[in-house]
Amino acid sequence: MKHLLSIDDLDRSGIEELLDLADHFTEVLGRDIPKVPALRGATVATLFFEASTRTRLSFEKAAKALSADVLNFSPATSSLSKGESLKDTVLTVQAMGTDLMVVRHAAAGAAHRVASWVDCGVVNGGDGAHQHPTQALLDALTLRRHFGKLDGLAVAIVGDIRNSRVARSTLAAFVALGATVTLVAPPTLLPVDMSGWPVNSTTDFDEVLEGLDVVYMLRIQLERGSGPVLPSLPEYVDRFGLSRHRFARLPREAVVMHPGPMNRGIEIDPEVADCNRSLITAQVSAGVATRMAVLFRLLAGKRQP
């Protein structure tokens, strides 16, 4: 495996192999000195053409925990602001001696394009509303740690499915590992044509609440255009928000997830977000070990000292 561009690049055993590796790195991260020399001498560049907190920081932390060097790039302070193209930018970063690039971009397919231009490995850190494979892996890892396995779990992914790369990748990982997934959204935020998707969908959140093991809330992405298709945000909150009332109707063992960043008080009630059945901070923690697993898998053996 040279690149990780889409969760569809992995089958069930490919995903499980990475999750097993992530479990191992979780143990590493718990040590007094949470660092191993596995990727010493390798250089990882994080190229985030779109804003990020979690993904970028956790890739950086993951690379450092594996003793790799990290090059950071941010568009505002780069020559991109002088009009340098995406292609010239990534070729420049490669020319400095980069073994792997993590690319986030607002346009779908950007990481695939970059992979076609460079010789080094590429990890898709999110491309438009298309894919975010490491998010899918860390979500699967979080659930596997909590429940032991995903087989038979009933999951609802709720919110702006149409504009969500998280929904597209995470649902694929969950289904590959044996969960059943229902997408819940107003009609304007469901994908237009879901023929062939291995999921159910509904516009009625309340109808599915009582049978769920996992409620996965998505952020309303006002910057990606989910605003104009909603006649009113209060109505959205009323029909699709995870309120305390809805939370109370969930089975007692059910858990809550959210990829972050949250709009507290919109898609999720602040108390629900912080309650002891919320896995939201566990997702963030799982992100570091997951990304260590991905980096190790793509780079180990290539730059052994």
Next chain:
Amino acid sequence: MICLRDALVATPDGMVQGDVLVGPERIERLGGGRAETDLELGGAWVGPGLVDLHAHLRQPGFEWKEDIASGSRAGAAGGYTALVAMPNTDPAVDAGHRARFVADLARQVGLLEVTAAGAITLGRHGQELSHLDELWSAGVRLFTDDGDTVADAGLLRHAMEYLAERGGVVAEHAEDAGLARGGHLHEGSASSRLGIRGIPALAEEVVIARDLALVKLTGVRYHVQHVSTAGSVGLVVEARCQGHQVTSEVTPHHLTFDHTHTKDLDPAFKMYPPLRPPADVEALKKALAEGLIDAVATDHAPHAAYECEVPFEEAPRGVIGLETAAAAVNSALDLDPVTFFTRMSVAPAAIAGMGNQGRWIEEGAPSNLMAFDPEAVWVPQRFLSKSENSPFRGVKLRGQVRATIFSGRMTYLAGA
């Protein structure tokens, strides 16, 4: 004089085996004779030079993508002897002198006949009528704001009323801006999976439906550019059955590829209208074969390589097509030669009002013709166009242009 030997010749009476003696202005005769140049064709088709209703030659304003000289070379290599140049240049062709500039420059290049299409609205801004009177006097017969729909139905109505009296053709790039907003692909399973906003088939069909209502009101000749859906074909056919003068064109890429070809997000497959589902492709092929769609038009839309080295959503729309059109159509449809030349030359010449083009081969017909070997197999790799944004690059095609003759001059010879 050029003598084309051992050809299958497209005459007014159908296909005839034999030779053609081509003089400097007119075809001397069907049959052999002494000539400076002899071309042995081994049974290849000879017919009227192809006519493209829809080419973006990019001059003036975008010469790094293409210019009239390079576009003419590409056209000649594709078997074309005439092109209609789209008016979305900078400045737009919205006045008489701008149309003359394009035609004059093409005349100096001398590789094929170019007539400019005129913009319907000033600057293609959709706000007020262009100088339709001047454009008409400059020889413009086809009017379009190609690249954009004329959104204002009231304005379009006035253009139609004016041009109906003159006998001009209103051609529409049919795409409702609201329904298409933010879209880069056909709205369907592929766009949903890729998370890219889609352009629904309806974006095209609602504009055609609106326009046809105005056609019924004004009686203007109306032409649908690059039709892409089965529903659009149905609307056109219905209007024709009611006796209205409505025609349409389809591009080679819409006859060849469907929206699943965009799965790798290669910008060489980004075109507007977008590639549609397989059922639409089949409907377009059937409609072209049966004549419900009148003409093949390339929508040749060059963009520099560096402009296309970006993610799909940021890539410019459109692909080149002049050099691959004949082969692509022959590969997709396997038309008989009479139908092939009708859709590629005779019908588009009639729509564009080009009297010296699209004439079946006979004594005295203008010396604009092309030779095409329908069985030759080749793989396009390099192009004479300044740009290389082709979805057919690396695709095996059947049928190859052997030679193109414009005004009695050999403007292209394969392998030369």
